[in-house]
Amino acid sequence: MIVRFGYVSMSVIVENASPSKTMTATHFQKIPDREAAIRKLERIAEQNLHNTLRLLKHNRAHDIHMYRFSSKLIPLLTHDILRTWDPFPTLKPAFKAVGDYVKEHKMRVSFHPDHFTVFSTPREEVLKNSIYDLEQHVNMLEAMELDARAKCNIHIGGTYGNKEESLQRFLKQFGALPTRIKQRMTLENDDKTFTSRETLTACEACNVPMVLDIHHHWVNDGGDDMTALWPSIVQTWKEEEIPPKIHVSSPKNEKNPRSHADFVEVTFLLAFLRAIAPSTERLDVMIEAKKKDEALFKLMSDLEGMEGVETLDQSTIRIG
DNA sequence: ACCTGTCAAGTCTGG
DNA sequence: CCAGACTTGACAGGT
Numbered sequence: 001m002i003v004r005f006g007y008v009s010m011s012v013i014v015e016n017a018s019p020s021k022t023m024t025a026t027h028f029q030k031i032p033d034r035e036a037a038i039r040k041l042e043r044i045a046e047q048n049l050h051n052t053l054r055l056l057k058h059n060r061a062h063d064i065h066m067y068r069f070s071s072k073l074i075p076l077l078t079h080d081i082l083r084t085w086d087p088f089p090t091l092k093p094a095f096k097a098v099g100d101y102v103k104e105h106k107m108r109v110s111f112h113p114d115h116f117t118v119f120s121t122p123r124e125e126v127l128k129n130s131i132y133d134l135e136q137h138v139n140m141l142e143a144m145e146l147d148a149r150a151k152c153n154i155h156i157g158g159t160y161g162n163k164e165e166s167l168q169r170f171l172k173q174f175g176a177l178p179t180r181i182k183q184r185m186t187l188e189n190d191d192k193t194f195t196s197r198e199t200l201t202a203c204e205a206c207n208v209p210m211v212l213d214i215h216h217h218w219v220n221d222g223g224d225d226m227t228a229l230w231p232s233i234v235q236t237w238k239e240e241e242i243p244p245k246i247h248v249s250s251p252k253n254e255k256n257p258r259s260h261a262d263f264v265e266v267t268f269l270l271a272f273l274r275a276i277a278p279s280t281e282r283l284d285v286m287i288e289a290k291k292k293d294e295a296l297f298k299l300m301s302d303l304e305g306m307e308g309v310e311t312l313d314q315s316t317i318r319i320g
Numbered sequence: 321a322c323c324t325g326t327c328a329a330g331t332c333t334g335g
Numbered sequence: 336c337c338a339g340a341c342t343t344g345a346c347a348g349g350t
Contacts, residue, residue: 025328027346070344115341
């Protein structure tokens with residue numbers, strides 16, 4: 001099995017390269033000239049996209065083939081006070097430059113809209129905002145001219161005191177999304193609400209791939225063994241041109257088992273990789289650690305020399 | 321240069 | 336019905 005590692009959003013190594021600079025809504029509203037305020041937002045977005053490109057070049061220099069974009073590339077994009085704003089004409093060249101670089105170097109990229117995007121919600125307003133948020137993420141991928149291999153990953157959402165009803169509501173509301181969006185979606189198991197098995201069921205019903213988060217599974221396993229679920233999870237990727245993806249992070253400490261530690265504990269991950277290696281050809285592993293790319297390099301160094309682990313480049317191993 | 325409270329959004333818990 | 340926790344990078348306003 002060939003395993004590639006990636007990291008999320010920002011680098012702790014490249015300095016002054018935030019892809020998530022922003023402006024508060026309060027500050028925006030204090031600027032008397034709205035047109036000037038909007039130009040300022042667009043300038044921040046251009047800087048975020050420029051820094052994203054710098055990060056991709058950093059990734060390229062270190063053989064990192066997988067990366068998750070910040071969801072905050074365009075400040076206040078889906079805020080109520082900016083519903084009539086269309087920044088895409090202005091930002092098109094910057095988005096295209098990012099997309100061109102991704103394609104030129106055959107990188108795997110994604111978004112992870114945050115937990116305000118919830119399709120299990122019973123609230124009309126929240127559903128409306130969730131759809132709008134996803135649309136805007138897809139608009140960004142389309143502005144980069146990336147095809148449906150570039151995904152948006154979300155969770156199923158809250159349970160509202162009735163998990164079965166909430167799941168049914170999710171299936172109905174998520175299922176109603178247009179193909180343009182749904183073809184780019186993946187679903188991830190949650191650390192509090194929907195377990196791996198429940199998320200898998202939803203993925204099968206909606207015909208979208210499942211991203212297994214092995215840390216979330218560890219704190220919310222629903223009595224299931226993730227190795228036993230793995231063959232079915234792999235099946236949700238069978239129509240895709242990209243390998244299955246998992247998320248990995250390690251508990252911060254015993255008191256905060258759900259929080260993310262600075263680095264990734266190699267033992268837990270390696271045990272899972274060894275277990276699935278015989279039945280899996282390729283796997284992409286997204287590292288969700290506080291130390292971002294530094295955690296990736298530390299993990300690679302920890303894996304170096306482990307039995308049955310062969311290093312192929314700075315972010316890729318062969319195992320089993 | 322550095323520190324501290326605050327920030328768009330949702331959900332859950334506890335009072 | 337409302338406040339606070341959750342969690343997180345960065346702002347905003349201060350020294």
